[in-house]
Amino acid sequence: MMIEKLNDIRKARGMTISELSEKSGVPLSTIKKISAGITKNPNMATISALIKVMDCTLGDLDPRSSEEQDWEKAGLVPYHPQNRMPLLGKVSCGMPMYAAEDIEGYIASDFEEDGEYFGLRARGDSMNALGINEGDIIVVHKQPVVENGEVAVVLVNGDEATVKRFNRQGDTVILSPQSDNPEHHPQIYNLKEISISVVGKVIELRKRF
Structure with a gap:
């Protein structure tokens, strides 16, 4: 109409x-x-x-x-999201990328461009310097490749995904935390020894106050 x-x-x-x-x-x-x-x-x-x-x-x-x-x-526009994307508690290896039991619910999505998006609930404090804290929701564009320096969701050896700043030089991948907690250190992997796969690029952070 x-x-x-x-x-x-x-x-x-x-x-x-x-x-x-x-x-x-x-x-x-x-x-x-x-x-x-x-x-x-x-x-x-x-x-x-x-x-x-x-x-x-x-x-x-x-x-x-x-x-x-x-x-x-009053010059205001009401917000009526028309689409939705799954909110996941975790991302694990396997096909499909996420199973029904991993879906906590659904959140609003207004992305018009092509692609698949999902929300992921953050865990821990390894990215808190970027404002990503425990329980926050990050929005991810599913894609197998990201540019160096971008924040990505990455699977290491098929285990549960981690969110880190991604860099690759040849066969070396460095996953860097962005945290004020000194216990977190960059993770360095040799692709000839460890399987590293990019799940997607982090494009948005949603928080509750």
Whole structure:
């Protein structure tokens, strides 16, 4: 319903998809997916940019509660995540990457780009200098390769995953903690002797206060 109304308003304004992209700053590929119905639930940041250019309101696109309409009048945008990703207590070796018993629940995901994402609950204090503390949730993009210096989720010899800053030089991998606890030291591995596999790149930290 929202997508149909958005297309109707755009056409009524005499705007092409390219013009809408140029004026709103929303990528052309994103708008094409929305217009074609491929992306059925665009996030609120995208919708806000589009309706601003088309000179309409959220109410023109989707009937909402009076409370949400009051938020809009105050210049606020309600947050309604449309997607979700699994929250894991641990990541272990095996196929699939995580088993049902490892899933604690699900958390909101607004990532539009291609890829697989999951949340992982942090353990210990080996990365607390980056603000990652016991019980925090890190968001991970599943990928088999990361750049040197990036924070990654890594499996060492197929054991439960560790979160460290990743560096590789030839056959040597260094997994460095980022901690104010002096008990934590860089872990150095020879790939000819130890199996090291990257599960994914840490891209976000979610905390509760």
